[in-house]
Amino acid sequence: MIQFEHVFKRYPERGEALTNISFEMKVGEMAFLTGPSGAGKSTLLRLIGLLERPTRGDIVVNGRNLATLPRDRIPYHRRDVGMIFQDHRLLPDRSVFDNVALPLVVTGLGHKEVGRRVRAALDQVGLLKRERAIPVALSGGEQQRVGIARAVVGRPPVLLADEPTGNLDPDLSKEIFQLFERFQYVGVTLLIATHDLALVKSMHYRTFSLGEGRLVNDTRGW
């Protein structure tokens, strides 16, 4: 589902962010991406979501070669990759419902179908009763769950999360990770960047470790 082959990413200002990264993830696989700040975790996720293009090497996601994907096809690729951010990236002036509906609205889906799918997604994250609230009225954990609902509402085959529990206490973090596990059960491929090593160890999934832009460790889970 996700395949990196000798991928390099160099920024003109900062130098090399990723050096010779190669790995492959299968459909329905869940993996953690760890490493110190600045190791290149975010950059790697940004490459998968095509927020940036690699300097060199091939990335194939969901059968698409991202190095050669034309610019006007990028939006369609992003619809297949749900992204979750540490700071949620919610629209503060829109209701929970409208925030979650956004990925469907941009595809031009009809009102009824949007409503049905948004409520299904909110139900999955346990926020069905808060659909009229605006994000600031929610707790940090709830906001993150709205972000997750938005990422999965379009039923993407790939889900990326960049420090999804960075601002949450351990219990809430655990809840969020359990939510991710449930997506994995239905065949979603998940890659989660996190600092939370204790939690990573307790969950026994494949773990990629990045250090200074290199893939220094790739431990299989069991």
Place this chain on the structure above:
Amino acid sequence: MLKPHSRRRRLPKLAEQFQIWLGQHVQNALATLGRLFDTPVPTGMTVAVIGISLAFPAALYVVADNLRTMAGNWDQTAAISLFLRHDVADEAATPLADQLRKWPEIARVDIISRDSALNEFRALGGFEEALEQLKNNPLPVVLAIYPQAAFALPAQLETLQNKLLRLQEADFARMDTVWLQRFQAILDLIQTGVVLLGGLLGMGVLLIVGNTIRLEILNRRIEIEIMELVGATSAFIRRPFLYAGAWYGLLGGLTAWLLVTLALILLQGSVSRLASLYRSEFPLAGLGVSETLIVLSGSIALGLIGSWIAVERHLHGTEPN
């Protein structure tokens, strides 16, 4: 639990794509209009500026149009008014007119008798008392001379004028066409002014709309970024801004139309009074259907182009190179 889509999402069929496209457009157009009305004061100000800018050339066009109609009416008036000497009586004028009608240059000759001239003068109002004081009619007989179309050039009219002045009965001849031609030249000047002013103020509208849309884009930068993240096409992101530009244009055009029409209604009274002093009626022509359509489509086009420029310049968000 929701299952993810199959490996590769199928692309919608063409008819389906069209339906989606149309639905998005209608929804977008209405949503954008609603958004404009959510902030009535800034929207109103932008629309007013556009409306006033467009009202200027439109009003000038209406002025030129009306002046041209007026000049058209004057083409019917005599080219040369030949004032006969005081001692020529009304009766003597008739054979003279008959004689002149035989001239090849002349198409028509009307006699304005001394009495009818006096009555005409009386009817103007304001002169009754002065005329009462007079013991006899001070006005001469006037022959209104209409030249043949082939002899209507200024130089030819001058020749005719001199020829007429050599008549024994002639006292004085006034040419009515010279100032008419000057008037035509002024009209042409105004028309050029309409084009120039229209061009300049059109540019102004372009800048106003462009700047308004630019600010709107900056205000909604976060929203745009998130829409790009969740897979909005650039066409989808641009659409509301282009619609906003078109709406600004349409509302501005309607404002311009309204301003011109209001001005005409206010002016009609004074124009009617002025026209009645010249013993004629002059209904002011406003913007007709085709002119209105030109103003509206032009203003929509300006709004669209203005927003398109802003969108082109400022909407290059998170897409990689």
